[in-house]
Amino acid sequence: METPVETTRERLLNVAEQRFGEGGYEGTSLRAITVAAAANIAAVNYHFGSKEALLRAAVARAMAPVNTERRRRLDQLEAGAPPTPEALIRAFVEPGLDLVLRRGERGALIARFIGRIAFDPSRRIRELYAVESEPIESRYLAALQKALPQASPDAVAFGYVNMLGLLALHQSQALSPTPGAAGVQDTADPSDLAENLVTFLVAAFDHGLRS
Secondary structure: OOOOOOOHHHHHHHHHHHHHHHHOOOOOOHHHHHHHOOOOHHHHHHHOOOHHHHHHHHHHHHHHHHHHHHHHHHHHHHOOOOOOHHHHHHHHHHHHHHHHHOOHHHHHHHHHHHHHHHOOOOHHHHHHHHHHHHHHHHHHHHHHHHHOOOOOHHHHHHHHHHHHHHHHHHHHHHHOOOOOOOOOOOOOOHHHHHHHHHHHHHHHHHHHHHO
């Protein structure tokens, strides 16, 4: 059976993920992407319209599996009894870690790309990432605020932002662990990392928002 041939559009997206993940948006020229993708600027303009539009398409494609799984889990939780904070945290964290720890080289590439774009120095670039992440993230934040009525919305939002930061930290650590660093966890068993992180976050929300 023949292997499907990559289209020019797919090659551009694949190279964009890699190059933007390595050098960031400003540090990656459109020419570098087109040369590596065996394409030209006209192909970028035809398929996407601009360098920024290429980035936006790459982010949308990269985020799709995580967003889809998070949305599926949240829909399922909200269809039943009111979800607990732990159930919501687990439904959010596990797909994010699964991207890095269970999808091999492809998952590592996507996670590196998303991590670089999500924390890009340019506010405009971070906003492009937010266009893809904000709709489902805002649903989780609202669900957590509803599940924690004893806490103020601002307090829950503070905890939520810290959850995002911890998840990003563990994603990056899984990609390139620091040898011999104190507290660095062996990621051989992804389930252990997910369980430990969920347990920690549940305790942080419970203690931090009740005290």
